Amino acid sequence: MPVYSISHVENVRVCVVMVGLPARGKSLIAQKIVRYLSWLSIKSKCFNVGSYRREIASTDINAEFFDPKNPEGLKYRQQAVNSAVEDMMKWFLDENGVVGILDATNSTRKRRDEILKLCRENYIEPMFLESWCNDQDLVLQNIADVKTTSPDYLNRDSDFATQDFLKRISYYEQTYETMDSKTDSDLTFIKLVNVNSQIVLNRIESYLESRIVYYVMNLHIKPRSIWLSRHGESNYNLTGQIGGDADLSERGWRYAKKLPELVLKSLGEENQHTNLTVWTSTLNRTQQTASFLPYQKKLQWKALDELDAGECDGMTYEEIEQKFPEDFKARDDNKYEYRYRGGESYRDIVIRLEPIIMELERQENILIITHQAVLRCLYAYFMNVPQEESPWMSIPLHTLIKLEPRAYSTLVSRIKADIPAVSTYKEKGTSQLGEVIGASNKSKSRDLINDSECV
Amino acid sequence: MPVYSISHVENVRVCVVMVGLPARGKSLIAQKIVRYLSWLSIKSKCFNVGSYRREIASTDINAEFFDPKNPEGLKYRQQAVNSAVEDMMKWFLDENGVVGILDATNSTRKRRDEILKLCRENYIEPMFLESWCNDQDLVLQNIADVKTTSPDYLNRDSDFATQDFLKRISYYEQTYETMDSKTDSDLTFIKLVNVNSQIVLNRIESYLESRIVYYVMNLHIKPRSIWLSRHGESNYNLTGQIGGDADLSERGWRYAKKLPELVLKSLGEENQHTNLTVWTSTLNRTQQTASFLPYQKKLQWKALDELDAGECDGMTYEEIEQKFPEDFKARDDNKYEYRYRGGESYRDIVIRLEPIIMELERQENILIITHQAVLRCLYAYFMNVPQEESPWMSIPLHTLIKLEPRAYSTLVSRIKADIPAVSTYKEKGTSQLGEVIGASNKSKSRDLINDSECV
Numbered sequence: 090m091p092v093y094s095i096s097h098v099e100n101v102r103v104c105v106v107m108v109g110l111p112a113r114g115k116s117l118i119a120q121k122i123v124r125y126l127s128w129l130s131i132k133s134k135c136f137n138v139g140s141y142r143r144e145i146a147s148t149d150i151n152a153e154f155f156d157p158k159n160p161e162g163l164k165y166r167q168q169a170v171n172s173a174v175e176d177m178m179k180w181f182l183d184e185n186g187v188v189g190i191l192d193a194t195n196s197t198r199k200r201r202d203e204i205l206k207l208c209r210e211n212y213i214e215p216m217f218l219e220s221w222c223n224d225q226d227l228v229l230q231n232i233a234d235v236k237t238t239s240p241d242y243l244n245r246d247s248d249f250a251t252q253d254f255l256k257r258i259s260y261y262e263q264t265y266e267t268m269d270s271k272t273d274s275d276l277t278f279i280k281l282v283n284v285n286s287q288i289v290l291n292r293i294e295s296y297l298e299s300r301i302v303y304y305v306m307n308l309h310i311k312p313r314s315i316w317l318s319r320h321g322e323s324n325y326n327l328t329g330q331i332g333g334d335a336d337l338s339e340r341g342w343r344y345a346k347k348l349p350e351l352v353l354k355s356l357g358e359e360n361q362h363t364n365l366t367v368w369t370s371t372l373n374r375t376q377q378t379a380s381f382l383p384y385q386k387k388l389q390w391k392a393l394d395e396l397d398a399g400e401c402d403g404m405t406y407e408e409i410e411q412k413f414p415e416d417f418k419a420r421d422d423n424k425y426e427y428r429y430r431g432g433e434s435y436r437d438i439v440i441r442l443e444p445i446i447m448e449l450e451r452q453e454n455i456l457i458i459t460h461q462a463v464l465r466c467l468y469a470y471f472m473n474v475p476q477e478e479s480p481w482m483s484i485p486l487h488t489l490i491k492l493e494p495r496a497y498s499t500l501v502s503r504i505k506a507d508i509p510a511v512s513t514y515k516e517k518g519t520s521q522l523g524e525v526i527g528a529s530n531k532s533k534s535r536d537l538i539n540d541s542e543c544v
Numbered sequence: 545m546p547v548y549s550i551s552h553v554e555n556v557r558v559c560v561v562m563v564g565l566p567a568r569g570k571s572l573i574a575q576k577i578v579r580y581l582s583w584l585s586i587k588s589k590c591f592n593v594g595s596y597r598r599e600i601a602s603t604d605i606n607a608e609f610f611d612p613k614n615p616e617g618l619k620y621r622q623q624a625v626n627s628a629v630e631d632m633m634k635w636f637l638d639e640n641g642v643v644g645i646l647d648a649t650n651s652t653r654k655r656r657d658e659i660l661k662l663c664r665e666n667y668i669e670p671m672f673l674e675s676w677c678n679d680q681d682l683v684l685q686n687i688a689d690v691k692t693t694s695p696d697y698l699n700r701d702s703d704f705a706t707q708d709f710l711k712r713i714s715y716y717e718q719t720y721e722t723m724d725s726k727t728d729s730d731l732t733f734i735k736l737v738n739v740n741s742q743i744v745l746n747r748i749e750s751y752l753e754s755r756i757v758y759y760v761m762n763l764h765i766k767p768r769s770i771w772l773s774r775h776g777e778s779n780y781n782l783t784g785q786i787g788g789d790a791d792l793s794e795r796g797w798r799y800a801k802k803l804p805e806l807v808l809k810s811l812g813e814e815n816q817h818t819n820l821t822v823w824t825s826t827l828n829r830t831q832q833t834a835s836f837l838p839y840q841k842k843l844q845w846k847a848l849d850e851l852d853a854g855e856c857d858g859m860t861y862e863e864i865e866q867k868f869p870e871d872f873k874a875r876d877d878n879k880y881e882y883r884y885r886g887g888e889s890y891r892d893i894v895i896r897l898e899p900i901i902m903e904l905e906r907q908e909n910i911l912i913i914t915h916q917a918v919l920r921c922l923y924a925y926f927m928n929v930p931q932e933e934s935p936w937m938s939i940p941l942h943t944l945i946k947l948e949p950r951a952y953s954t955l956v957s958r959i960k961a962d963i964p965a966v967s968t969y970k971e972k973g974t975s976q977l978g979e980v981i982g983a984s985n986k987s988k989s990r991d992l993i994n995d996s997e998c999v
Contacts (some may be wrong), residue, residue, distance in 0.1 A: 155659065270742055287725055288745040293761065296906060303758050306748065335884060371883075391892050397852070402886065428826075431789060431857070437846050451751060 101295045102181055104208050105190040106201065106220035110265055113230040115220050117496050118305060119192040125304055125446070128439065131297070136177045138193035138482050142169035143240060151243060152256035157264055173202065175330050180492050181213055188297065189213075190431050196265040198272075206277070216298050217278035217524065218305070219268045224283050228258075231241070240323070284310055290487045291401045315449060315471070316352065316456040316473035317464055317490040321345050322510040325403075328487070329511075329522055332395065332402035337377045343508050344487045345378045352382070353503045365456045368445075370394045375458045382456070392441045395460035399432025406520040421517050424480035437500045438466050446470055454505060471499050481517065485508035557636055559663050560645040561656065561997035563674035565720055566713050567686040569725045569739070570675050572951050574647040580759055580901070583894065583925045586642050586752070591632045594650035595826060597624035598695055605696060608710035612719055629659065636668055644668075644750065651720040655726075660731070662800040671753050672733035673760070674723045679738050683713075690951050739765055762906045770904060771807065771820070771911040771928070772919055772945040775829035776800050777965040780858075781941070784966075784977055786849065787857035791834045798963050799942045800833045806944045806959045807837070807911065820911045823900075825849045837911070847896045850977045854887025876972050879935035890935050895920050901925055916968060926954050936972065941965035 105122065107115040110471040119135045126133040140207070146154070146165040154162040172191060180186045187476040195201050201217065208215040222228060232254050236242070242250040268280050270291055279302055280289040288306060292297055321341030327332045337345060356363055366386040370393035379387055401409050401416075420427040428434035442463065449455060449467075457467065461484060469479035471492050484490075487510045493500040512523030560577065562570040572917055573680040601609070609617040625648060627701040635641045635730045650656050656672065663670040677683060687709050691697070697705035723735050725746055733743040743761060748754055776796030780788045792800060811818055821841040824830035825848035834842055856864050856871075865872040868885070875882040883889035897918065904910060904922075910924065916939060924934035926947050939945075942965045948955040967978030 263897075270737075274742070282725075286747055287729070288748070290761070291743070293742055293743075296903065299758075299906075300763060302761070303754075306745070306754060306757070332886075360991040391888075391895065431787075433846075440846065450752065451754075 092180065101297050102186045102213045103295070103297050103301070104185065104204070104213045105188060105301065105331070106195055106204050106215055106217045107192050107200065107333070108195045108217050108268060108278075108361070109192065109221060110196065110261050111194060112228050112236055112254065113220040113222050114231060115194075117235075118190050118218065118220060118281075118308070119190045120497065121204060121308065122188070122190060122301060122304065124470070124473050126188050126301075126475070128446075130436065130439075130476065131444065132185065133188040133190070134177075134186060135179075135192050136173040138169050138173045139167075139241075141173045142166060145172075145276045149243075152253045152260060155260040155440075157260060170200070174207065178207065178211060180209065191319050194261055194265075196261055198266050214298070215277065216301070216355035217273075217276055218301075219266060219280045220279065221280060221282050222284070225282065230526075231425070241518070260501060266459070269304075277478055279305060281305065284308075292358075293359045304447070304450070307447055311453060313453040313494070315454075315492045315494070316355065317462055317467060317492065317541075318348065318378070318456070318488070319461055319484060319486055320378040320458060322486050323374045326511050326513055329405040330403055331406070331409075332398040332404075334374075336373055340487075340508055340510055341374070341378070344506050344510070346381050346539050347506050347508065348489065349382055350377065351506060355489060355491045355502065355504055360539060366452070367456045368393060368455060368459075370459050370463070372460075375460070378458050382457070390445065391518050392445050393457065393459045393463055396435070396438055397429065397432040399429040401429050401432070406515055408441050410520040417520070425476045425506055426499055435462065435466060442466055442470075483514045486513065550970075555666045556752050557635075557641065558643045558666045558750070558752050558756070559632070559659070559670050560643060560644065561670055561758065561771075562647050562673045563650045563656065563672050563723060563733075564676060565716050565828050566649060567683050567691055567709065569686060570649075571647050572690075573647045573673065573675060573736075573763070575952065576763065577643070577756060577759065578723045579644060579925070579928050581643050581756075582928070583901075584898065585891065585894075585931065587640065588643040588645070589632075589635055589641060590645040591628040591635075593621075593624050593628045593646070594696075596628045597621060600718070604617040604698075607708045607715060610712045610715040610925050611714060625655070629662065631664065633666060636666065643756070649720075651716055653721050669750060669753070670732065671748075671756070672723060672728075672731055673756075674733065674735045676722055676735060676737050677691060677739070682738065685749050696979055714857050716953070731838055731885075734760060736760065739763075759905070762902055763809055764906065767909060768908040768949070770909075770947045770949070771810065772834070772922060772942050772947065773803065773911070773913050773943070774832040774916060774919055774939060775827075776943050778829045781966050781968055784860040785858055787853040787859075789827050789829075791828055794961055795942075795965055796829070796833070799961050799965070801836050802961050802963065803833065803944065804837055805823075806961060809977070810944060810946045810957065810959055818909055820909050821907070823848060823910060823912045823914075825914050825918070827915070833913050837986065839911070845900065847900050848912065848918055849916035851890070851893055852884065852887040854884040856887065860979070860981045861970055865975040872975070879972075888932075890917065890921060893917060897921055897925075927956070938969045941968065 105119070105220050107119055109115050117139060123133045123135045142165060145168055153159060156162060173191060173193070177191060181189055191204065196203065200533070205215050233250055236254050237247040237250040242253070267275075268278050269303045270289055274291065277294065277298065278289075278294045279293070282288070285308065287305060290302060294301055320337070321344035322338045323335040323339050323341055325331070325335040326493055327338050352365070365384045366388065366390050367379050367382055367384050368390055369379050371389050371391050374396055375393070376389070394435065398404070401413070404412070416430065425435045428437065445467070462480070465479050465482050468482065468484065468490070469476075471494065475481065487506040487508045488541070489504045489506070491502045514523050515521070560574070562574055564570045571592060571920065578588045579592045597620060600623055608614060611617060626834065628646060628648070631841035632644045632646060635643055646659065660670050687706055691709050692702040697708070697891040721729075723733050725744060732747045732749065732753065733744075734748070737743070740761060742926045745757060748757055763985045772845065777793045778790040778796055779793050780786070780790040782793050797826070807820070808816055820837050822834050822837055823843050823845055824834050826844050826846050827849055830848070831844070853859075856868070859867070869887065880890045883892065900922070914922070917935070919939050920934050920937050923929065923937065923939065923945070924931075924988065926949065929937065942961040944959045944961070946957045946959070969978050970976070
């Protein structure tokens with residue numbers, strides 16, 4: 090019997106059909122849903138009709154291409170939708186896809202009915218997700234953020250791009266039909282009005298649908314940052330033992346004392362007074378690391394505790410290799426799925442972190458002090474790191490990571506404390522840890538985080 | 545630093561103002577929200593205006609009392625609302641209430657505006673929750689289920705009660721103003737249309753509000769049952785050890801073999817073919833107990849694993865008392881909050897069970913095979929058992945419990961397997977377990993579950 094997370098109860102496939110005029114944040118929502126579900130091991134994929142259109146039609150197009158009276162434009166656009174839908178259906182059937190998202194305007198009932206029919210023929214649940222917005226400032230902001238740099242406006246100045254894009258929208262407005270709780274009362278749909286100031290839910294039935302709804306409900310578009318740090322070096326780190334509830338080492342305490350300064354540095358001069366909320370685990374080493382931070386709101390979460398090593402708690406990797414050689418190898422072979430005897434796997438951590446992720450989406454400025462495995466899972470969510478890689482990422486001690494989620498990327502900056510610490514990174518196939526890493530000694534381990542990396 | 549569950553992040557107080565004609569399930573929704581939030585340790589209380597009205601006006605009333613042209617009726621009804629609102633505000637301010645629910649029709653904008661104003665003056669977030677229904681069958685079903693037995697119709701026959709109640713509704717309809725996304729666009733509200741076939745959410749902002757929304761979204765009114773059982777007696781039960789991952793004892797296997805028969809017995813003759821879904825923990829003893837059940841869908845949940853006893857895993861209570869006498873006493877003093885060294889508390893279990901409860905609300909017929917502490921927490925949710933009592937409930941081995949949630953109660957029936965097992969019940973202040981309990985030996989321990997008890 091495989092182990093189920095809350096997300097695998099039903100045998101349901103869902104096609105999320107995006108609906109909305111251009112520049113309503115559809116692609117952003119679609120991509121966030123895919124990232125969230127993939128992180129929960131639910132096989133998901135987004136099919137963006139714009140990309141298909143760019144592959145078959147010239148990229149050097151302007152608004153007239155989208156005039157409903159332009160027969161050539163119509164032909165290419167129909168062809169693009171057909172290819173996207175065809176690929177999506179193939180993906181559902183041949184690759185056992187679970188949630189496919191058709192990212193397009195799908196602006197007429199006629200078009201939506203065609204997709205509906207196709208879904209039903211293939212036993213796929215269609216769920217429409219409309220983003221409706223009449224707040225012109227939001228629309229202009231969206232155009233400025235993502236449309237003027239779109240491949241459609243390569244080598245064009247941004248004024249032209251903005252004006253042309255507004256014209257494109259007006260062409261779509263000529264035929265657009267919004268979802269309506271009377272006319273569309275038989276359909277499963279979510280309608281977001283001006284981001285999420287109002288939400289209409291119609292016939293949301295399966296669990297998977299209700300999870301998507303809850304996630305979308307909690308998204309916001311205010312700018313914010315998230316800070317991540319492991320605890321300072323602990324006495325167990327010094328002896329190479331895993332688990333436990335050890336205190337900080339002398340160097341760990343130095344990191345704790347320096348952390349407030351690193352945070353201020355990361356805030357930049359104009360934001361020194363930003364008020365952060367600090368989240369720690371329930372273990373001593375994270376609370377000690379947080380103890381010099383000047384922020385009033387500090388919360389302890391059991392869900393942020395380190396991966397439970399069960400019977401191996403308190404052992405070194407060498408001891409584990411000697412005592413449980415088969416387990417040691419099994420873990421190296423599939424570190425994401427391997428569950429310690431009486432303990433946890435990475436998959437187990439992801440399940441217990443899900444409410445933390447939901448809360449992080451809702452909140453603004455949070456600083457999290459937690460543990461290696463937990464930090465890897467959080468980082469994997471924000472940076473879309475695949476499961477087979479995330480348990481092998483090197484996230485060194487004594488380093489503050491700042492994440493700034495943007496529309497289609499997350500900016501990462503990493504601030505090193507210049508305080509040496511042991512390496513806790515174990516490479517596949519060995520029970521040895523790396524050497525002590527200092528400010529100038531670059532870790533030899535595979536280090537997926539580069540300064541100011543942008544994924 | 546106290547430990548926070550996902551529910552305690554914000555310092556927000558919410559007044560849920562129910563809105564709706566009579567017989568729209570408002571009280572049922574209100575009471576379920578209170579039970580759910582209380583189980584999550586969020587201080588919640590429902591203030592039912594009908595009860596206040598019955599205290600001040602004669603109980604022997606008929607529909608004419610609710611005629612908007614009846615000055616005496618109006619006077620009493622206004623007085624009842626005033627008292628309820630006054631008590632609720634006192635409870636918020638003097639007793640640090642977090643979620644108060646005003647359970648009344650609140651059918652006019654004028655009335656709602658008064659409550660809104662009062663909430664805002666007291667820094668309480670008002671959230672309106674309307675149950676709107678034009679499905680006459682649902683309304684008649686509701687009247688038949690709960691209204692004809694209401695104290696308002698004591699000693700009246702049910703035909704009179706139904707007719708009189710319909711008349712009462714028609715009086716309310718004369719002045720009723722539904723929530724509207726245009727007129728009420730500035731308010732925080734949830735509008736449920738025909739249970740939850742459509743839901744309108746407006747300006748849902750705080751986390752607490754979004755949790756209430758998600759819970760209400762997942763409620764359904766289809767009849768269903770939930771079966772609960774501990775695993776069969778294990779080898780650790782025989783030696784009095786806690787935790788671990790032991791196999792079933794010989795008697796435990798006998799229980800596993802008998803379980804299918806007990807389930808059939810509980811289904812009754814007409815429902816022998818009901819298809820159940822079986823949920824177990826990831827531990828051997830629950831999976832072994834499920835192994836003879838003929839149902840195809842069996843899911844393993846990590847969240848159903850037994851309370852993690854951390855460093856005490858594998859010990860007997862006597863050993864714990866000797867090795868950690870202070871911990872042993874601390875646990876007896878506050879068993880709900882006590883967290884084993886490196887392990888969990890009952891509060892921790894409730895947090896990890898929350899998604900299980902949500903899923904149980906959504907599903908229909910589930911049989912759960914789990915462990916003593918987990919079962920206590922699940923049972924506490926359905927039976928509204930207070931936190932200080934739930935960790936002390938006796939839930940014996942080799943007994944199948946069937947829960948049938950009804951509008952205002954949950955029917956419990958208990959089917960004993962007639963296979964002896966050790967008692968795993970430890971009374972406060974001792975490290976001794978009870979004696980072996982058989983079919984005819986009634987356990988001496990405090991046993992909160994009686995056959996066919998209805999709470």
